[in-house]
Amino acid sequence: DQQVKQNSPSLSVQEGRISILNCDYTNSMFDYFLWYKKYPAEGPTFLISISSIKDKNEDGRFTVFLNKSAKHLSLHIVPSQPGDSAVYFCAASFSGYALNFGKGTSLLVTP
Amino acid sequence: DVKVTQSSRYLVKRTGEKVFLECVQDMDHENMFWYRQDPGLGLRLIYFSYDVKMKEKGDIPEGYSVSREKKERFSLILESASTNQTSMYLCASSRYRGLAYGYTFGSGTRLTVV
Numbered sequence: 001d002q003q004v005k006q007n008s009p010s011l012s013v014q015e016g017r018i019s020i021l022n023c024d025y026t027n028s029m030f031d032y033f034l035w036y037k038k039y040p041a042e043g044p045t046f047l048i049s050i051s052s053i054k055d056k057n058e059d060g061r062f063t064v065f066l067n068k069s070a071k072h073l074s075l076h077i078v079p080s081q082p083g084d085s086a087v088y089f090c091a092a093s094f095s096g097y098a099l100n101f102g103k104g105t106s107l108l109v110t111p
Numbered sequence: 112d113v114k115v116t117q118s119s120r121y122l123v124k125r126t127g128e129k130v131f132l133e134c135v136q137d138m139d140h141e142n143m144f145w146y147r148q149d150p151g152l153g154l155r156l157i158y159f160s161y162d163v164k165m166k167e168k169g170d171i172p173e174g175y176s177v178s179r180e181k182k183e184r185f186s187l188i189l190e191s192a193s194t195n196q197t198s199m200y201l202c203a204s205s206r207y208r209g210l211a212y213g214y215t216f217g218s219g220t221r222l223t224v225v
Contacts, residue, residue, distance in 0.1 A: 009151075034213055036214075036216075041120075041218070041219070042218055042219070043115070043201055043203075043216030043218050043219050044154070044201070044214075044216045045216070046213035046214065046215070089153065091154075096207070098144060098156050098159050098167075098169060099144075099156075099214065100156075101146070101153050101154035102153055103151060103152060103153035104153050104154075
C-alpha cells in the first residue's frame with residue numbers, strides 16, 4: 001500500500017503565480033521528507049527537504065511546510081517560472097531507511 | 112559534483128534474456144539503490160545496498176537480483192526478462208544512511224523487453 005500519496009497527477013499554474021504541490025503520508029514513523037524534481041529523460045534531482053522536528057524549510061523560491069498532525073506536507077514555489085515545469089516527487093523516510101516516493105505531480109507553468 | 116552513471120540510456124532486450132543494468136558512482140557513497148519508474152506508479156524501490164556485498168530487498172524485488180562487489184558499482188540483474196519489466200530504471204546513491212544529503216540519481220535506463 002502506498003505510504004506516500006500525491007493525489008494530484010497534474011497542476012497548471014501561470015508564470016509568476018504560486019504553485020502549491022501537496023503530499024500526504026500514512027506512516028507516522030516517517031522522520032524526514034524530501035521533494036525531488038524530474039525532467040523527462042533525466043534522473044530526479046533533489047530540491048528541498050525537511051525534518052519532522054520542523055514545520056517549515058525555505059530555500060529561495062521553494063518552501064516546504066510540514067503538518068505532522070495531518071500527516072501532510074506541501075511544496076510552495078513562488079514565483080513560478082516556466083523552467084519549473086517538471087514532475088515533482090514527494091519522498092519520505094524513517095531512521096535513514098530507503099526513501100518511499102509518491103507517484104508524482106506534473107507541474108506546468110504557462111507564460 | 113557527485114556523479115551517478117548508468118551504462119545505457121536505452122536498451123532493448125528479448126523476453127527470457129538475462130539483462131544486466133550497471134550503475135557506478137564516483138564519490139565513495141555507502142548506499143546505492145535501484146528504483147523503477149512507471150507512469151501512474153511513481154518510483155518503486157527494487158533493491159538497495161548499504162555496503163559492499165550487502166543487499167536488501169525493496170518493495171518489488173521479484174524477478175530481479177543485484178550485485179555489489181565494489182563500493183562504487185551496483186548492478187541490477189533481470190534473471191529472465193519479461194515484458195512487464197519494460198520500464199525506466201533509476202539508480203541512486205547517498206553518502207550516509209541518514210538522509211541529510213538526499214539521493215543523487217543517475218539519468219536512467221529506459222529498458223524495453225520485446
